[in-house]
Amino acid sequence: MLRFIGRRLLQAMFVLLIISVISFMIQDKLGDPVQQMVGQSVPQQDRLALQQDLGLNDPLLVQYGRFLGRALQGDLGTSYYYKEATLDIILSRLPATLELSFSALVLVILLATPLGVVAAIHPKSLLSRAILIFSTLGLSVPIFIVAVFLMYFFAIEWRLLPSFGRGETTWVMGLWQSGLFNKDGLLHLLLPSFSLAFVLTPMFIRLIRAEMIDALQSEYIRYAWSKGISASRIYFVHALKNTMLPVITVAGIQVGTLVAYTILTESIFQWPGMGLLFMEAVTRVDVPLISAYLMVVGVIFVVTNTVVDLVYSLVNPRVRLPGYGS
Amino acid sequence: MTIATLQAPAPRTPLQEFWYYFKGNKGAVSGLVFIIVICLMALFADVVAPHSPSDQARDALLLPPAWMEGGNWAYVLGTDDVGRDILSRIIHGARLSLSVGLVAVTASLFMGILLGLVAGYCKGVVDTIIMRIVDIMLAMPSLLLAIAIVAVLGPSIVNAALAISIVSLPHYVRLTRAATMAEMSRDYVTSSRVIGASPLRLMFICILPNCVAPLIVQATLGFSSAILDMAALGFLGLGAQPPTPEWGSMLADALQFVQRAWWVVTFPGLMILLTVLAFNLMGDGLRDALDPKLKQ
Numbered sequence: 001m002l003r004f005i006g007r008r009l010l011q012a013m014f015v016l017l018i019i020s021v022i023s024f025m026i027q028d029k030l031g032d033p034v035q036q037m038v039g040q041s042v043p044q045q046d047r048l049a050l051q052q053d054l055g056l057n058d059p060l061l062v063q064y065g066r067f068l069g070r071a072l073q074g075d076l077g078t079s080y081y082y083k084e085a086t087l088d089i090i091l092s093r094l095p096a097t098l099e100l101s102f103s104a105l106v107l108v109i110l111l112a113t114p115l116g117v118v119a120a121i122h123p124k125s126l127l128s129r130a131i132l133i134f135s136t137l138g139l140s141v142p143i144f145i146v147a148v149f150l151m152y153f154f155a156i157e158w159r160l161l162p163s164f165g166r167g168e169t170t171w172v173m174g175l176w177q178s179g180l181f182n183k184d185g186l187l188h189l190l191l192p193s194f195s196l197a198f199v200l201t202p203m204f205i206r207l208i209r210a211e212m213i214d215a216l217q218s219e220y221i222r223y224a225w226s227k228g229i230s231a232s233r234i235y236f237v238h239a240l241k242n243t244m245l246p247v248i249t250v251a252g253i254q255v256g257t258l259v260a261y262t263i264l265t266e267s268i269f270q271w272p273g274m275g276l277l278f279m280e281a282v283t284r285v286d287v288p289l290i291s292a293y294l295m296v297v298g299v300i301f302v303v304t305n306t307v308v309d310l311v312y313s314l315v316n317p318r319v320r321l322p323g324y325g326s
Numbered sequence: 327m328t329i330a331t332l333q334a335p336a337p338r339t340p341l342q343e344f345w346y347y348f349k350g351n352k353g354a355v356s357g358l359v360f361i362i363v364i365c366l367m368a369l370f371a372d373v374v375a376p377h378s379p380s381d382q383a384r385d386a387l388l389l390p391p392a393w394m395e396g397g398n399w400a401y402v403l404g405t406d407d408v409g410r411d412i413l414s415r416i417i418h419g420a421r422l423s424l425s426v427g428l429v430a431v432t433a434s435l436f437m438g439i440l441l442g443l444v445a446g447y448c449k450g451v452v453d454t455i456i457m458r459i460v461d462i463m464l465a466m467p468s469l470l471l472a473i474a475i476v477a478v479l480g481p482s483i484v485n486a487a488l489a490i491s492i493v494s495l496p497h498y499v500r501l502t503r504a505a506t507m508a509e510m511s512r513d514y515v516t517s518s519r520v521i522g523a524s525p526l527r528l529m530f531i532c533i534l535p536n537c538v539a540p541l542i543v544q545a546t547l548g549f550s551s552a553i554l555d556m557a558a559l560g561f562l563g564l565g566a567q568p569p570t571p572e573w574g575s576m577l578a579d580a581l582q583f584v585q586r587a588w589w590v591v592t593f594p595g596l597m598i599l600l601t602v603l604a605f606n607l608m609g610d611g612l613r614d615a616l617d618p619k620l621k622q
Contacts, residue, residue, distance in 0.1 A: 260470035
């Protein structure tokens with residue numbers, strides 16, 4: 001077990017290192033810090049001196065070492081546009097994105113589980129076919145079209161829900177600006193999280209259906225039938241329990257995908273999270289902010305993937321063997 | 327009593343067998359038909375499209391589709407905010423989307439096959455290095471990676487296509503490597519090696535043709551995700567730059583008129599949906615037809 005954890009952590013560190021190299025290269029390749037710091041009138045000599053002072057003439061490896069050292073201390077650079085530390089700006093936007101992704105994930109599970117189970121119980125019925133058609137269609141429709149149409153009908157035509165922003169927020173323990181604790185915030189959350197949930201729901205319906213069909217054919221389910229246990233108990237307790245393990249694993253891994261797709265959802269609904277911040281940074285060519293965002297998101301992916309792997313290895317010890325699954 | 331001579335039916339060629347399975351799948355066939363129509367439309371866009379995609383009819387701004395009140399049969403699907411014919415823009419957009427898909431899929435297929443073959447054939451250190459890189463690429467969600475690449479290289483169609491092909495590379499590498507490893511242990515490969523075939527000949531002439539089936543399926547599905555990603559990048563303003571008619575950016579440009587003119591948003595959106603759906607259906611059909619073992 002310890003060896004497995006060690007190997008997994010080593011791998012995570014390696015991925016983080018690669019991400020830091022990419023971020024460093026972005027900072028290095030795009031934009032000239034001297035240009036950003038001084039005006040047009042500064043003579044060439046002073047520019048060269050400044051270049052020397054900033055250490056831009058050092059070998060790349062030395063510069064990267066310095067970059068890494070600063071990054072480890074939480075200093076990811078200063079945004080050109082906001083003139084503040086990029087990490088602080090991103091962290092102030094993080095709660096909005098995490099709340100959006102989290103509620104989307106909850107919606108995915110809530111929507112996909114019953115649909116997938118129903119489609120597995122009677123694979124030939126009309127309802128199952130409709131569910132399958134829906135999931136095929138869902139895999140083919142771009143999320144921004146879903147978002148635009150949800151917005152058009154619910155916010156513009158029927159005027160039921162707000163179309164942009166986060167609404168009222170409250171501070172939780174002075175750290176976390178949350179929209180989950182009042183009606184206005186929850187209403188604002190509804191449309192963005194539904195459209196974000198659309199990214200994963202079709203895939204999860206298929207996954208749950210396939211796993212459920214497998215589970216229903218196994219011996220222990222036949223045994224449960226012969227014991228005379230009620231159908232609903234067999235479906236939703238005995239079979240579903242074994243179905244949910246792979247589903248939860250995939251859900252953990254897909255958190256990263258959700259965070260990536262917040263870029264689209266947040267731009268459409270003007271949701272004040274990291275994704276919107278990133279798109280603004282891209283249009284403003286705010287290089288330090290772009291690179292810092294990639295670092296932060298990279299850390300989120302690596303941490304969630306590693307945690308999911310470790311938790312999974314607790315539940316299913318076979319994966320700890322070196323050659324498993326490859 | 328006459329003896330009826332029973333003749334064994336002529337065995338089907340692999341192609342006939344493939345077609346026999348493929349045509350049983352209605353979804354896949356309709357996908358194929360739709361794709362052929364779109365391809366023809368894209369090829370002959372200049373002939374088929376009633377107007378030039380950049381012609382602005384100043385007297386016909388935001389005209390509704392022809393069958394609606396106030397519509398004009400000269401502009402079947404209506405016009406956008408500067409009076410450009412939506413049908414013509416969609417037809418020319420098909421040309422763009424398909425060629426981007428083709429370039430992206432071909433590039434990543436080519437690189438993926440090369441890396442996968444080398445990794446599967448050489449094993450050892452080379453394999454470990456290639457697969458580690460692939461794992462790291464897979465650890466990042468593809469859309470984010472594509473956006474990051476475009477953000478670094480600057481927004482344009484070429485860079486978007488490049489980003490999409492880099493992002494889809496890992497799937498091809500993994501597929502080719504797995505298939506190569508499986509084929510390597512077969513007797514026919516051993517026998518050609520004994521005869522003295524060079525590594526290159528072994529890789530490209532013996533092994534590769536036997537790995538093609540899963541790659542064809544993945545390439546078809548790759549087409550659909552390339553079109554989806556391209557539309558997403560266009561929507562974010564990172565792909566095609568205006569006034570190029572691209573489905574995703576058409577949608578983004580029209581967003582502010584959604585209240586007054588639903589058609590400027592709906593038709594490009596519908597087009598993306600149908601094309602992606604057609605590729606997905608055909609990919610599923612191809613998989614079932616090429617590999618009967620996978621059939622449920």
